[in-house]
Amino acid sequence: MDMIQAMRARHTVRQYLGKPIPAHVVEQLEERLETDNREYGIAISLMTEDSSALGLSAKLVRAKGVRNYFMVSGNAGGDDGIDLDYRLGYVGADLMLYAQTLGLNTWWVGGTYNRKAVARMAQGDHTIGIITVGYGVVQGEPHRSKRPDEVSKYDGAVVPDWFSNGVNAALLAPTGLNRQPFMITGSGNRVTISSASGMPFAGVDVGLAACHFELGAGSRNFDWRR
Incomplete structure (x- = not known):
């Protein structure tokens, strides 16, 4: 695996x-x-x-x-x-x-x-x-997830596959209280990921989602803008 x-x-x-x-x-x-x-x-x-x-x-x-x-x-x-x-x-x-x-x-x-x-x-x-x-007694089950359009937006007429793949991957990440409070924004090959101010575990949740996004999108396809 x-x-x-x-x-x-x-x-x-x-x-x-x-x-x-x-x-x-x-x-x-x-x-x-x-x-x-x-x-x-x-x-x-x-x-x-x-x-x-x-x-x-x-x-x-x-x-x-x-x-x-x-x-x-x-x-x-x-x-x-x-x-x-x-x-x-x-x-x-x-x-x-x-x-x-x-x-x-x-x-x-x-x-x-x-x-x-x-x-x-x-x-x-x-x-x-x-x-x-x-070693788990069971393998667990998928958590309830938001839709990609609720956690992302891309500035362009056509959303690249790598961006869509990255967003879907980020939605697989665990987050504090399972709220998925992050927002992923793309323009060209530049990507920003943020969380609403004042949210508990905000920095942690962004880090969790960012790791998943990189794996899904492929780090060669984009650059982080922070």
Whole structure:
């Protein structure tokens, strides 16, 4: 399975089998996150065989068997927070899709996790959530999605296939509260992606959608305008 196939196959999975992730697969996940951390200047880390990350509120969504997870974290420093959240969302999407190529399932958790416990373990001072990872009891189901015309607009008489493919890919990305609050705008080969001001998880959602858009559109076909 490649990343494009993983994007179509990945769905939220909240219940996991007790099957441990093999050591060689854990090594592959750690190599991927280390590469991403270096490239994007963040501090995501992987915790295995630990059940302390989910709070009591996770029971409301029937979470079960969560023992492995990425802590999605970075160091704020002089960052305004928006760009850091974008990078964390972007890399989080990459890690989820990569995990899917390895036969694993994931769940992006932005709210129902044990913030105090994760803050003690995380390597960065700004943590936006966790990504559970493991072998799902089921493979999950597609989430309810907006229409492409609700999240995109293209300035031109003919919408290029690469733009349409990118928008459809972005709609497969998880977003905070499943609201898909982003807007993708294209003109020529220039593309902008943004979120309404004041939205919770705005920077994160834009990063998640941007990673998916790049995969669907093909990074050679366009340039980001930010």
